[in-house]
Amino acid sequence: MTDRSGPRSWLALQRLLRGTRHGTSPHVSEGHDAPHRVLRSRTPMHRTEHLLATALERQPGPSRRGLLGAVAGVTAASTLTAAPAWGADDLRPGAVTRPKLDRYDREIVSGLSSERALQHLQVLSERIGPRIGGTESEKRAADYIAGQLDKFGYRTRLEPFPVADxxxxxxxxxxxxxxxxxxxxxxxxxxxxxxxxxxxxxxxxxxxxxxxxxxxxxxxxxxxxxxxxxxxxxxxxxxxxxxxxxxxxxxxxxxxxxxxxxxxxxxxxxxxxxxxxxxxxxxxxxxxxxxxxxxxxxxxxxxxRGLISNNVIGERRGKGPVVMVSGHYDTVPGAPGANDDGSGTVLTMELARVFSRIPTHATLRFALWGSEEQGLLGSRYHVAQLAQDQRDRYRAVFQNDMVATSWDPAVTYWLLSFTGLANTATDAVRAAGQRLGYDAQLVGPVQRGASDHQSFQEAGIASANFSWRGELAPSYLEPPYHSPEDTIAKNVSLERLQVSMELIGCATYAVAR
Missing domain, CATH: 3.50.30.30 (Glucose Oxidase; domain 1)
Structure with a gap:
């Protein structure tokens, strides 16, 4: 893949778009009085193409897109929304009520940055690209993630396990x-x-x-x-x-x-x-x-052949039970995996950074699973290694799989439980959604597995998966899902990523503190 969307170039594009909103659709407006700007807004394609094409021409480096790719690629780039710029008490995009945050929530939301998470996502989905379980690309991603968790001060380890050719x-x-x-x-x-x-x-x-x-x-x-x-x-x-x-x-x-x-x-x-x-x-x-x-x-x-995949786990020991935040960092073949599940991976990494400065009673674990796409292999392996007394220590596992799509119909934040029943994880996110003003956008718990929360729930550990998906059903997934178009430019909303980080961050702190 062409790596032309570094932090400065993308931010330049977003600033350019923000500066021209006055001439667009009446559904598009600016500022905190327009909470639906990201989840519902559209810019006329011909205007957006012109603006982005002009901005791209100003960027250094190669500009070749191929015979048929120029317009298509530029149009798709417009789906990357501008970085969020709301305060703790501002109405969130898509929310129906203003937040009522406690002091613990404020400590979390004031430290989170989707732009910082985006920098990790660029490494994973653009510089590394597809991360197929057990291959060298997945190992490069594991080493990068482990290095970041080490940098944040966690006791970090790779947990290897064999996978198929x-x-x-x-x-x-x-x-x-x-x-x-x-x-x-x-x-x-x-x-x-x-x-x-x-x-x-x-x-x-x-x-x-x-x-x-x-x-x-x-x-x-x-x-x-x-x-x-x-x-x-x-x-x-x-x-x-x-x-x-x-x-x-x-x-x-x-x-x-x-x-x-x-x-x-x-x-x-x-x-x-x-x-x-x-x-x-x-x-x-x-x-x-x-x-x-x-x-x-x-x-x-x-x-x-002869492949080994890895889970990446960072831990800070506390005196209380274990609270885990997780995602999976591998992809299917042919997919850069920006949303599935680069978004959940960088959410986990950004929360690890924020919590590295916040003491908690609970033991905090931040886990990125390998080979999820092959049948939840990494999380199943991890759970199988836990003795019963270790399983009993878990209070909640917050799995994050596909938390940043820019697809317009994905207006529902789903609380997905393998059993369909509420548990500590779903209750905590529901309560965080109410405090953030997002209760109307949250649906669930709804019965659904197919991500790493299932491995924990099968072992009796409170867990759930959290994800932006279409409002018709949690199976209503964006077109770039598992495709070469699962890229930052075509399938990532920084505002949805920010909201996801706030929901999981506030919920995690409520359970862990």
Whole structure:
């Protein structure tokens, strides 16, 4: 991915946008008298594109976005909202009542900074990128997080555990015809050729069930609409015709979901590399083919074997029970994971920084789980190592998974409990929401697992997951979810991140002090 959104450049863009709000939609206003500015506001796209494009031109460094990426990338960048600028007693964006904070709440909210959290998020989602469990990229992220927790003064440790092999691919755009602000990682077929790099022009044969083969397949990279049943025959025919690789395209999912990158199964010793891309990557490749005479690509496949993933845990011992704040720092293949779950990771890190200066009776633990996307592996491993007397010490675990999306419909802050029942964690966040004026935006507890709180609740430990999602249901997730578009520019709201940090910070202090 192109790393062009450092702190100064993004803040410059946001200041530019803030300075031109007077000419936008009547739904957009400025200042603390407009609490819905972030969660409901919109700027006309043509105006925003012009402003952002102008600002980007003023930034140093390379500006290439590819043939089709310039307008799309600039438009998406507009979804990163300006840094919050409200005081302790100001009405929060989207809140219905003014806050009624006690002195403990004020101690927390006065120290939190979404801009500081953003700096961590830029490291994780842009400099490191996808963080697939057990791979070197996940380890780089673990080392970075551990270094920060060490810096804050916590007793920090890595908790290693084994995970399955991974098979990944990387697509390189030889002539710069595809957007370069998008992640081009994909999954590789374990039954295809691995640890190789091939290059060739793309040839689209249509559906794998009824491919239409052009005459010039030899030396090319074939793309086809994938179905599992037709996969082996398609790959065999492509190889027989001299293709050097195959890119399988997923079926489109029903909005708002989009298909993720995948490692195609069902192949045995295919003589060429075979990879599976995400829905957005499929669209961009086909859009490029529609406007250029030739689209040469390079694909590389890598087998990652004998893998070890890590949990990162920072602790400050107290005399009381254990209170934990957590998130997961890994991602699915092909996703930079800015919101899922870079946002929960940096929330946890920022709260660790703030609490490093605030004494508590409880033992505080800040945990970032590895390999959540593979089946809650990190948190399950951690809980399995706890003896019963250690489990009994836990008073609450606050899991934070997807806490900063900029998707407009995600106006509900969900309190998600694996059992569906209230517990210490949900009660504390509900009470914090009332003090912050957010009670109307909080829904739950609602029965839902699928994140690391489940591992704790299965062991009888009070825990819940907290997340901004669509108001229809907690399963109503933003389109960039698990996709290459889960980036800071396209899927992060600093105001939602700030609100999330305040809710969890105030709730944690109420339980821990």
């Amino acid at each position: 991974k098979f990944l691919a990387q697509i390189a755009d030889v002539r710069g015809m595809l957007p370069d602000d998008l992640c081009w990682q994909a999954g590789a077929a374990p039954g295809g050729k691995l640890d190789v790099t091939v290059e060739g022009p793309v040839r689209d044969v249509g559906p794998a069930t009824a491919p239409v083969w052009p005459a010039d397949v030899a030396g090319s990279i074939v793309i086809a609409d994938d179905t599992a049943a037709a996969r082996p025959a398609l790959v065999a025919e492509a190889a027989a015709r001299g293709a050097v690789g195959v890119i399988l395209l997923p079926a489109d999912q029903v909005y708002p979901r989009r298909a993720s990158a995948f490692s195609p199964s069902g192949l045995t010793s295919a003589p060429i590399p075979v990879i599976g891309v995400a829905q957005v990557q499929k669209r961009l490749i086909r859009e490029a083919l529609a406007v250029v005479t030739s689209l040469p690509l390079k694909i590389s496949t890598t087998a990652h």
